[in-house]
Amino acid sequence: MNKWVLKGLKTGIKTTLYPDKEETSPGISPGLPQGKQTMGDEAQVVSRCPTQALNHIKDMISVDYRRCIHCFRCLRGIHNPVDWDKGYEWAVSIKEIDDASRMLGKAFDHSLHIRFVDGGACGACISEIEQINKPYYNIHRLGFFITPTPREADVLLVAGPVTDHMRLPIEKAYDAMPAPKRVIAIGTCAISGGIFGPSFASEGGISNLIPADIVVPGCPPPPLSIIHGLLLVVSRKPSASLTSPKSTEGERPHD
Amino acid sequence: MISPGDFFILFLILCSLGVVLSVFLPERRNPLLLAWISSIAAISVLWSSGNVLLYGLPFQIELWTLPFLGTMVLQMDRLSALFVFITGLVFLPVSIFSAEYMKKYFSRYNLKTFSVFYHLLFASIVLLLIANDIFSFLLTWEIMSILSYLLVNYEHEKDENTSSGYLMLAMSEAGTIMAAFAFLLLANGSGGLDFASLKSVSAGLGDSSRWAIFLLSFFGFSVKAGLVPNSIWLPKAHPAAPSNVSALLSGVILNLGIYGILRINADILPVTQIGMGLITLFVGTVSALVGILYATIRNDMKVMLAHSSIENMGIITAGIGAGFVFTVSGYPVLAGIAFITALYHMTNHSLYKALLFLGAGAVDSSVGDRNMDRLGGLMKVMPWTGLFFLIGALSIAALPPFNGFVSEWLTLQTMLQSAALQSKAVKIVFALCGAALALTAALAVTCFVKAFAMSFLGIARTKQAEKAIEVRRSMMIPMGVLAVSCLLFGILPTYIIPVLDHTITPLTQESVVDELVPPFFTVAKSDPKFSDAFVSEFHDLGAQTGRNVIPGRGLVVLHRGTERNPVVFAMSTSYTLVVLVLLLTGVFILIRVLTKARMVTRKPVWDGGVRRLMPEMTYTATGFSNPVRVIFEAIFRPSMLDERKETIAEHFRTAINNERKEVHIVDRSVFQPIVKWIQSMATLLGRMHSGSVNIYAAYVLISLVIVLIIQALL
Structure with a gap:
């Protein structure tokens, strides 16, 4: 017999509570790299980025989110990984x-x-x-x-x-x-x-x-x-700017 | 005061004048002459028949006396007057339309002959309708048949037109012979050939001759009426004929078949067997269903309209059949309602079918194509033609407040009245026929949504359709006249039903106007026919709205029943129209008010983002009617040819060829077996002709011996 009604009632509401509450389930977001203070290995970190999203400016490694494909190459397999943002409010x-x-x-x-x-x-x-x-x-x-x-x-x-x-x-x-x-x-x-x-x-x-x-x-x-x-x-969330606004507006990656 | 008879003489003079003038005037002036003379003739015949119809002043003209054949008599009674009136009503706009329409044939075909035939046809139809003896009836019938053949075959240089013309002529002659035999059986034993003397002796006829007369006259006249199975000429004749002739063919000439059936089986020799009524009802219903099914799947506008004519003739015949059954069963009131319904539907059909054919003619002469798959988007370039065609389509699809609704609704109501009948078997036949007619009505909507939408809406599918221009005003006005009459016949049924009631009262011996149109405007207190409770109930509902302002009996069509069930059916398209107008203007004003402050931008239709919206990508007429084609596969029974050409890799098809051949169900199940049988018999007999002289001599000898033996035995 079809028990989907009962099953549904038993299971209850599983829908996420976002935006009223923060969503904290594991694996909800792959995360994005955040910039970090350079430790002398900036050339190595920057060179690991395949899409030239990482840039070295002054003493910071900044991330261009227009290009980042969160490939994890700056997180895994290196000594000093960049900081990793596990959030999802990126828009x-x-x-x-x-x-x-x-x-x-x-x-x-x-x-x-x-x-x-x-x-x-x-x-x-x-x-x-x-x-x-x-x-x-x-x-x-x-x-x-x-x-x-x-x-x-x-x-x-x-x-x-x-x-x-x-x-x-x-x-x-x-x-x-x-x-x-x-x-x-x-x-x-x-x-x-x-x-x-x-x-x-x-x-x-x-x-x-x-x-x-x-x-x-x-x-x-x-x-x-x-x-x-x-x-x-619809302005139901406050507008924020990119955390690392390394603007490259007007400049195309492969030009 | 000029009497109706004088107007009739004027009509005859005008027709002869038209014939003479069209011979002598130059060809270029002929269409205009035709329009003037025959429209004036139509007006005079309308006046003449209208007088008879409204005031009941029948006139009689005795022509010369023929040796052995009696006196030729012309007499316009009310039944004739109704048919003559419809004829005039159709001829008037069609004649005006012809002036411009016929110009396209100039220098290609002889316009003089067209004009001569046209006037002669008009005169012969009217004379046929008022002929009051067998000889003049058959004479004018033959003249009418041949002239309509000549006009249908006007574009005689096309081979297919000639062959469809021959089919039409052959079937028509076969029908005439059957009808003539029916008349001969009737005349057998009567003193004269005029209808009155036939009528006087008809009561003494035996059952077998009654059946023979019924079958011969019904199936003989059903050829002209376009009823299944004698309808196969109609869808072939219509595309061959010029559009104005098509309008006459469907609007006038088909009615003549109905006239013949009614004249013999309701007037001269009223049916006495319930089986005759059931046969009429059954044939009518089958015609309606088969007609609309084929109309829905046909894409040529005129072929579609031809099949739809079969459908409408079927509905009319079903109404007449119901009338016969009610007459025989002893329900003169119900019979009267059924006959009124049938005649009403016939009038309406003449109006809207003439309108639709003129519309198709306008499209044809402007675009040069009648295939709906190659039209489209004509509403933008031909708005008036589109509007009038839409009105015709709404009327024929039986949507209120247009005229088709009133008569189809009454037809279905008549079918439901079979509950009063005693016999269970008859009730079952009525129920099945009613269901089939309801299906027909629904399919008619599909058919005409397709006809209008595929031709006039959407985007143009060909260059010609894109570049079409609106027709001249002299072609638009006739369509407008017909469209307005469609609306008037739809919203004023309470004024038309009393006139029709006059027409059928001599046939049923009982006036039913009080049963269908209660006089809510004039009924006084304590009227013996209408109880106070009944009247006050309807006055509370507003049925007397318009009293003292509008003349007439009322605006509500209502059939009263017994005490327990005071109202069997009721409706009022007049009030419906008022409510409809109020609602539509209300909604329109509301929208205007609500969107007053809004900005409105106009953007092209969202086409799914394709690079270019090709006409082939839009919905086609074939696609629209395909569900019907699939559902009724068992009736259409197409033979399919599916041919695919593929490259070696079989991934890319270079050509797909889908062909679908259909043989009309009547052809397939009636005429083809007969032809096959005759051919096989001929082959069998052909074996006798071996070519050897000796054997032929033997045949002579054997026949001689057989004759001698028979002689000896007798």
Whole structure:
């Protein structure tokens, strides 16, 4: 006999309590490197980074989250690993909203419709975005909904480096969205092109095509980071800046 | 005062004038002449028949007396007047439409012949409807059949048109022969050939001749009415004919079959066997269902409309069949309602089918294509044609407040009245037929949603459809007239039912107008027919709204039942329209108020982000009707050809060819077996012809011997 009702009642609510409470379950986030004081081994640490996310500035090793793919090479297998942040509230607002007409009003706080477009992602970000719609993370409880059409969407989620073939669909989707609208770049690829960078086949990040408002770093970012990004859009979480804002804006990694 | 008869003479003079002038005027002026003369003729015939219809002033004209055949008599009674009125109502807009439409045939086909045939056809149809003796009836019937064949086959340079024309002519002649035999059986033993003397002796006919007359006349006239199984010519004739002729074919000529059935089986020799009514009902229902099924899956606009004509004729015939059954079972009131329903539906069908054919003609002449898979997006370039076609589609799909709704609703209600009948078997037949008619009504919606949406909405599927331009005003106005009449016949049923009631009262010997349209506007206190409780109840509901302002009996169609069940059915499209208008304007104003402060931006349709939205990617007419095609696979029984060409790797298909061939169910199950049987018999007999003279001599000898033996035995 089908006992799923009973089983469900017995199991109780397992959904995460974030954002009301901190989520502390182990393995909820892979974490990101934090900068650290140099100890004379900066050249060795910096050279271990495959994506040139680590930089040596003065006496600090700083991390560029636009590029970090948290590969753990700066954590494991070296003597003096960098400090490791196990949190997940990584989303950052990178664009000041100055125009009042673009402001998402109070009405959107608990009714935000999301359209996700895969801009040539490897699949990791996609599976993390899938998670936010599932019972554990369940964005419906927050009033966030994924819609099939951009005509009803307030937020455009983009993952992947925006390949040549996906440029037009993303442009069209952004164009079809009613104002006011927001764009969230999910994952390192969507922020800076990631390990693909800009090339003949890749735009190298969504910002080169349409203005992104929020970036969620990570490769891939855990679901809670994505939820954090969505909460930032509706100002239900205070906007923070990247902990190590080593700005390289305007400069492309592989130029 | 000029009497209806004088107007009728005027009509005949105008038709002859049209014939003469179209011969002598230059060809270029012919379409305009046709429009003027025949529309004035239509108005005069409308006036003439309208007078008879409303005030009951039947007129009789005695033509010359023929040796052995009696006097040729023309008489317009109310039944004829109704059919003549519908004829005029269809001919008037179609004639105006023809002026512009026929221009496309200039220098390709002879416009003079068209004009001559057109006027002659008009005259012959009207004469046929008021012919009051067998000779003039059959004479005008033949003239009408041949002229309609000539007009259908107007584009005679196309081979397929000629063959469909021949099929039409052949079937029509076969039907005429059957009908003529029915008349001969009727005339057998009567003093004259006029209908009155036939009627006087008809009561003495035996059962077997009654059955023979019924079967011969019903199946003979069902050819013209386009009923299954004699309908196969109709879907072939319509695409061949010019659109204005199609409008006449469906709007007028099909009605003549119904007229023939009614004239013989309800007027001259009223049916006496319940089986006759059941056959009529069954054939009607099957026609309705088969017609709409094929209409739904056809993509050529005119073929679709032709199948839909079969469907509507089926509904009308089912109504008549129900009327026959009720008459025989002794329920004259229910029979009257059934006949009114059938005639109402026939009127409506003439109006909206003429409108839809004119719409199809407008699309055809503007785009040059009638296939819905190659149209699309016409609403942008042809807004008025689109609007009128939409009204026609809404009417035929039986949606309130348009006219199709009233008559289809009444038809279904009539089917439900079978509860009053005694016999269980008859009740079961009625229940099944009612269910089939309900299915038909539902499929009709599917069919016309497809017809309108695929042709007029979406994006243009071809260059021609994209570059189409709106037709000239002289083509739009006739469609507008028909669209407005569709609406009027829909919202004013309480004014039309009394007129129809006059028409059928001579057939059922009982007026049913009080049963269908209670006089809520005029009923006084303590009326013997309407109890005070009944009237006050409906006055509380608002049925007298409009009293002292609007003339007439009321705006509610209501059938009263027994004490226990005072209201059997009731509805009012007039009040529905008022409520509909109020609701729609209310919603419109509400939306305007709510969105006043909002910014509205217009963006292109979200196409899923494809590089370019190709017309092939959008929903096609074939795709839309595919569910119906799959569900009713057992009826369509297509033979499929699935051919795939693949490269050696078998991953890439270079070509996929899917072909689907369908043989119409009537062709497959009725005509093909007959043809096969005749051919096999011919092969069998053909063996006799061996070519040897000796054997032929032997045949002569054997026949001689057989004849001698028979002679000796007798």
